[in-house]
Amino acid sequence: MIPKAEDIKKILYGYIACDSISSTEKEQKAENYFLDFFKDQPYFKAHPDHFGAEPIHDDPCGRSTVWAMVKGTGKDAVVCIHHHDVVTVEDFKSLKDLAFSPDELEEALAEISDSFSDEAREDYESGGWIFGRGGCDMKGGGSIQMALLSEYGRQIMEDPASFKGHVIILSVPDEENLSAGMLTGIKVLKRLKEKYDLNYRLMINSEPHQRKEKNTGIFSFGSIGKIMPYVYVRGCLAHAGKVFEGLNPAHVMAGIVRKTEVNMDFSDIIGNEAAPPPTWLYLRENKENYDVSMPLTINGCLSVLTLNSQPRDVLYKLKDVCIEAFDEVIEDMNRQYARFMEATHREPHKLPWKTHVVLFGDLIKEARRDYPDTFDQAYKEELIRLKASIRAGEESTIMANFKLVDFVYDYINDLSPRVVVGLMPPYYPNVYNGLNEQEEKVQGLYEYLRDFTEETFGQTYVSEAYYTGISDLSYSYMKNADQVEAILDHSMAFFGDIYHIPLKDIEAVSMPCVNVGPWGKDFHKLTERVYKEDMYERTPVILNETIRYMLND
Numbered sequence: 383m384i385p386k387a388e389d390i391k392k393i394l395y396g397y398i399a400c401d402s403i404s405s406t407e408k409e410q411k412a413e414n415y416f417l418d419f420f421k422d423q424p425y426f427k428a429h430p431d432h433f434g435a436e437p438i439h440d441d442p443c444g445r446s447t448v449w450a451m452v453k454g455t456g457k458d459a460v461v462c463i464h465h466h467d468v469v470t471v472e473d474f475k476s477l478k479d480l481a482f483s484p485d486e487l488e489e490a491l492a493e494i495s496d497s498f499s500d501e502a503r504e505d506y507e508s509g510g511w512i513f514g515r516g517g518c519d520m521k522g523g524g525s526i527q528m529a530l531l532s533e534y535g536r537q538i539m540e541d542p543a544s545f546k547g548h549v550i551i552l553s554v555p556d557e558e559n560l561s562a563g564m565l566t567g568i569k570v571l572k573r574l575k576e577k578y579d580l581n582y583r584l585m586i587n588s589e590p591h592q593r594k595e596k597n598t599g600i601f602s603f604g605s606i607g608k609i610m611p612y613v614y615v616r617g618c619l620a621h622a623g624k625v626f627e628g629l630n631p632a633h634v635m636a637g638i639v640r641k642t643e644v645n646m647d648f649s650d651i652i653g654n655e656a657a658p659p660p661t662w663l664y665l666r667e668n669k670e671n672y673d674v675s676m677p678l679t680i681n682g683c684l685s686v687l688t689l690n691s692q693p694r695d696v697l698y699k700l701k702d703v704c705i706e707a708f709d710e711v712i713e714d715m716n717r718q719y720a721r722f723m724e725a726t727h728r729e730p731h732k733l734p735w736k737t738h739v740v741l742f743g744d745l746i747k748e749a750r751r752d753y754p755d756t757f758d759q760a761y762k763e764e765l766i767r768l769k770a771s772i773r774a775g776e777e778s779t780i781m782a783n784f785k786l787v788d789f790v791y792d793y794i795n796d797l798s799p800r801v802v803v804g805l806m807p808p809y810y811p812n813v814y815n816g817l818n819e820q821e822e823k824v825q826g827l828y829e830y831l832r833d834f835t836e837e838t839f840g841q842t843y844v845s846e847a848y849y850t851g852i853s854d855l856s857y858s859y860m861k862n863a864d865q866v867e868a869i870l871d872h873s874m875a876f877f878g879d880i881y882h883i884p885l886k887d888i889e890a891v892s893m894p895c896v897n898v899g900p901w902g903k904d905f906h907k908l909t910e911r912v913y914k915e916d917m918y919e920r921t922p923v924i925l926n927e928t929i930r931y932m933l934n935d
């Protein structure tokens with residue numbers, strides 16, 4: 383039942399050879415490879431409706447989520463997921479042509495291995511690692527899943543009654559981008575659940591894990607969440623010679639950035655794991671040319687990783703920080719203004735500025751109130767226009783989002799300074815089995831696997847609550863779809879239109895999750911590599927054991 387090393391290697395090399403770079407049509411190569419692999423196997427010849435492609439709706443790259451399923455007895459099912467897109471090969475420089483051929487690449491790396499870090503060079507010289515773009519992240523884990531499923535199919539063909547439960551693999555595109563593949567995969571899971579009355583027990587991802595010690599592996603029983611709030615500050619324009627007649631949005635934004643960048647108040651802590659604190663990924667004012675006036679607006683996006691905070695918590699916490707920063711700027715300006723007036727022997731008075739912070743949804747309401755006859759229609763048309771320009775690659779989602787806020791401002795009568803706070807796609811929910819109601823079997827999974835790996839390989843595996851690399855497991859579980867939908871509706875302009883998350887469907891197929899994958903290093907770098915011993919010997923056995931544990935009595 384455990385696939386042979388040479389079979390896994392063959393699958394892996396073929397999978398890597400599909401240069402399925404994320405957000406390109408090349409992802410289709412990996413999809414076809416996956417389907418071709420199962421197509422000729424006796425099990426899938428006998429059950430042609432047990433595998434297929436689910437196209438991503440309206441996808442400019444024409445990509446699909448591909449899937450395959452073997453059916454045994456009973457209702458219980460385990461879902462394995464992996465992504466088949468890979469990041470670009472820019473950092474391979476002169477070796478770009480070899481990035482997808484592990485053996486040729488290994489040979490060529492000899493020339494430049496002197497420039498590697500000590501660790502990468504030692505690994506390279508040991509011969510114990512497979513190099514190549516996507517081998518580690520994550521066609522390695524994907525190949526193990528495929529090899530196992532084909533073994534299961536073979537067993538069921540021989541003796542259908544001998545296999546308890548069902549195993550599904552989803553192979554998804556776009557993981558390195560917006561996870562459109564996984565969100566489409568949810569549809570497949572929902573349909574299969576309804577069609578075959580499946581009881582989903584566990585979702586297994588096989589992303590590589592990173593070790594702190596050579597002989598200690600890691601299982602993750604959850605996945606970190608990510609949310610991207612944005613801040614749009616509108617000031618009041620003035621000439622640089624008349625600073626107190628205006629309010630520079632840079633001043634307010636600086637206060638907001640200063641109060642949030644790597645601020646641990648925004649970092650969730652669960653047990654002894656903490657989310658890395660937030661950082662600003664984007665920050666700019668929108669002047670096209672230099673002149674002597676202040677900028678009118680400044681825009682920024684903040685990436686917040688979460689362990690248990692909900693979008694609502696993060697958004698309102700940020701809103702409070704914006705109010706605080708705004709208050710401080712006004713106070714400071716009044717203080718400086720008093721000094722200025724004193725220095726010029728004039729009578730000081732208070733400046734007119736007032737703190738004003740709203741959520742994007744409130745701004746929409748205001749525009750509707752100010753222009754009840756025209757706003758809604760114009761807004762709808764603007765969304766359609768922006769959607770088309772995002773699709774055509776003329777505009778990034780971020781730029782389009784801020785253009786939309788500018789557009790709404792054309793319908794606002796109150797042009798006094800204010801801060802608008804909202805959410806930008808993507809949204810990755812945090813998930814962790816330990817915070818959810820779990821059946822006994824799932825509760826015992828870690829101990830079972832720990833004992834198993836110790837007995838079988840003399841190797842310890844520790845348990846970690848959150849896979850911190852951001853993964854598609856984020857969409858394995860949801861119990862508050864209504865609440866999440868309400869806040870996304872109110873604060874994320876593109877939600878439901880340009881960016882879609884099937885929240886209710888995720889809730890309908892919700893299941894606990896785990897990451898069981900091979901040891902890997904240097905994801906996304908030239909020295910990306912996956913550990914041979916895990917790939918060919920250990921991880922297939924552990925993955926099989928995980929599946930059997932969940933499906934057998």
Ligand SMILES: [Zn+2]
Nearest residue numbers: 465519520589
């Ligand atoms: Zn990955």
